[in-house]
Amino acid sequence: MRMTxxxxxxxxxxxxxxxxxxxxxxxxxxxxxxxxxxxxxVTQMEWVNPHAWIHLDVKKPDGTIEKWxxxxxxxxxxxxxxxxxxxxxxxxxxxxxxxxxxxxxLRANGRDLRLxxxxxxxxxxxxxxxxxxxxxx
Amino acid sequence: MRSAYIAVLxxxxxxxxPRLGFAQDAKGxxxxxAAGRWVPAxxxxxxxxxxxxxxxxxxxxxxRPPQWAGKAxxxxxxxxxxxxxxxxxxxxxxDAVFGDALVLAAIDNKKGQSFEPSTGNYNNFWLVEREVDxxxxxxxxxxxxxxxxxxxxxKTRAADQATARRLHPADGPEDRPLGERCLTFGTPRVGxxxxxxxxxxxxxxxxxxxxxxxxxxxxIPLDRQPHVxxxxxxxxxxxxxxxxxxxxxVDTVNFSPKSNFQGSTAxxxxxxxxxxVGENTxxxxxxxxxxxVWARPWTVMIPLKGTTDKIYEYACHEGNSGMEGIxxxxxxxxxxxxxxxx
Numbered sequence: 001m002r003m004t005x006x007x008x009x010x011x012x013x014x015x016x017x018x019x020x021x022x023x024x025x026x027x028x029x030x031x032x033x034x035x036x037x038x039x040x041x042v043t044q045m046e047w048v049n050p051h052a053w054i055h056l057d058v059k060k061p062d063g064t065i066e067k068w069x070x071x072x073x074x075x076x077x078x079x080x081x082x083x084x085x086x087x088x089x090x091x092x093x094x095x096x097x098x099x100x101x102x103x104x105x106l107r108a109n110g111r112d113l114r115l116x117x118x119x120x121x122x123x124x125x126x127x128x129x130x131x132x133x134x135x136x137x
Numbered sequence: 138m139r140s141a142y143i144a145v146l147x148x149x150x151x152x153x154x155p156r157l158g159f160a161q162d163a164k165g166x167x168x169x170x171a172a173g174r175w176v177p178a179x180x181x182x183x184x185x186x187x188x189x190x191x192x193x194x195x196x197x198x199x200x201r202p203p204q205w206a207g208k209a210x211x212x213x214x215x216x217x218x219x220x221x222x223x224x225x226x227x228x229x230x231x232d233a234v235f236g237d238a239l240v241l242a243a244i245d246n247k248k249g250q251s252f253e254p255s256t257g258n259y260n261n262f263w264l265v266e267r268e269v270d271x272x273x274x275x276x277x278x279x280x281x282x283x284x285x286x287x288x289x290x291x292k293t294r295a296a297d298q299a300t301a302r303r304l305h306p307a308d309g310p311e312d313r314p315l316g317e318r319c320l321t322f323g324t325p326r327v328g329x330x331x332x333x334x335x336x337x338x339x340x341x342x343x344x345x346x347x348x349x350x351x352x353x354x355x356x357i358p359l360d361r362q363p364h365v366x367x368x369x370x371x372x373x374x375x376x377x378x379x380x381x382x383x384x385x386x387v388d389t390v391n392f393s394p395k396s397n398f399q400g401s402t403a404x405x406x407x408x409x410x411x412x413x414v415g416e417n418t419x420x421x422x423x424x425x426x427x428x429x430v431w432a433r434p435w436t437v438m439i440p441l442k443g444t445t446d447k448i449y450e451y452a453c454h455e456g457n458s459g460m461e462g463i464x465x466x467x468x469x470x471x472x473x474x475x476x477x478x479x
Contacts, residue, residue: 025253025317026253026256026257026258027253027255027256028306028307028463028466028467029459029462029463029466030256030466031256031466032255032256046456048452048455048456048457049332049449049450049451049452049453049457050451050453050457050459051457051459053456071259071459072259072263073233073258073259073260073263073264074263074331074332074451075449076332076334076349076449076451077262077263077264077265078262078263079449080265080446081265098256098257099256099257101462101466102462102463102465102466102467102469102470103462103465103466103468103469104469105462107462109256109257109258109259110259110260111232111256111257111258111259111260112230112232112257112260113259113260120229120230120260120262121260121262122229122260122262123229123262
């Protein structure tokens with residue numbers, strides 16, 4: 001009974017900090033019981049609102065390619081910081097930590113996006129930080 | 138006589154050049170009163186010019202946190218400490234920290250909490266950097282900076298809605314929040330740091346406000362006509378504006394019963410005041426009244442900052458398969474549960 005009350009109160013606090021309608025609850029779309037860690041090659045970037053989409057070719061141990069779709073955030077903040085639509089160019093290898101979609105499709109939320117050397121994507125004033133990044137503007 | 142005629146033609150030609158945003162040369166565009174107080178320029182039809190793109194990326198919480206009870210402003214020491222704490226409360230590695238969660242963590246020198254601890258959202262680099270200032274709350278009235286007491290009826294309504302969401306999280310799109318359905322993100326808006334950009338455009342008889350989030354437009358006529366009839370209910374209400382000196386006053390009623398501002402009903406009465414107090418500052422103040430919900434009206438003030446940024450299109454539906462993902466995900470879980478129980 002007491003535990004339930006504590007949980008309910010915690011739930012209430014969490015609800016208040018959710019930006020009402022700002023974007024959808026990722027836990028509604030992705031499965032907390034299905035964590036994924038993917039390393040793959042970007043094939044396409046969709047810079048759309050409310051969520052950018054990263055198309056990722058992930059090579060499995062047996063050599064076959066799985067085509068994953070990684071859900072990101074709004075592109076607007078990054079454009080305002082000087083990144084461009086070429087900033088995550090096709091061919092870039094990235095590492096994704098996230099959770100797979102509840103509907104079991106090859107989709108995951110991009111909870112954490114990094115380069116293979118461990119650097120976080122989109123850090124600094126521009127570029128992904130990839131060694132072969134396209135020149136700024 | 139002839140030179141006077143030419144002077145008038147020149148004056149009209151100069152006045153007809155639209156002055157948009159902040160990139161243009163302000164030479165001659167603003168006047169100063171005899172006392173040296175900043176005064177906005179005028180649009181060609183004589184309105185105080187509040188045009189441009191304005192941003193709310195402030196870290197200030199809506200309500201005054203208990204740790205700051207009794208003070209409306211931080212002193213210099215407290216402000217410096219808050220800036221340091223805010224910088225360390227998040228990193229680009231952390232999961233995105235939205236809204237008031239950032240400042241509430243910084244006050245206690247803690248790490249900002251994701252509102253989605255189970256799956257996370259996405260890296261914090263998808264969010265803008267927030268601006269720290271010395272205000273302790275956006276609410277300026279009541280003086281304690283807190284939302285007034287909520288009626289029992291409103292509490293019951295909120296509890297019933299929460300129960301309905303728990304029992305039917307995703308039978309169909311109608312169970313999902315309005316923003317997730319790309320219908321509306323409502324008005325007034327207090328959220329900061331998430332597409333919180335507003336473009337104001339003025340033309341004779343109208344002020345238009347473009348909201349980046351959801352790419353919605355509020356058209357505010359200045360003609361002093363009465364509001365539409367009571368049976369017409371709108372997502373963003375029905376607005377009527379007029380100028381009181383250099384302050385644009387906007388009166389909005391006729392809200393849809395499906396709209397919801399902090400628990401408001403269709404009877405919400407919103408009065409907004411827009412006053413440009415400097416080249417790059419537009420003070421946005423609003424008072425909300427809804428006797429079915431709050432014991433008394435309350436007032437918020439947000440100093441919007443001018444920016445040379447443009448508004449980006451937020452085409453909410455395009456390429457947005459979030460709804461599809463959510464609904465199909467729940468169907469899979471239901472099928473799994475049904476299979477497990479057989």
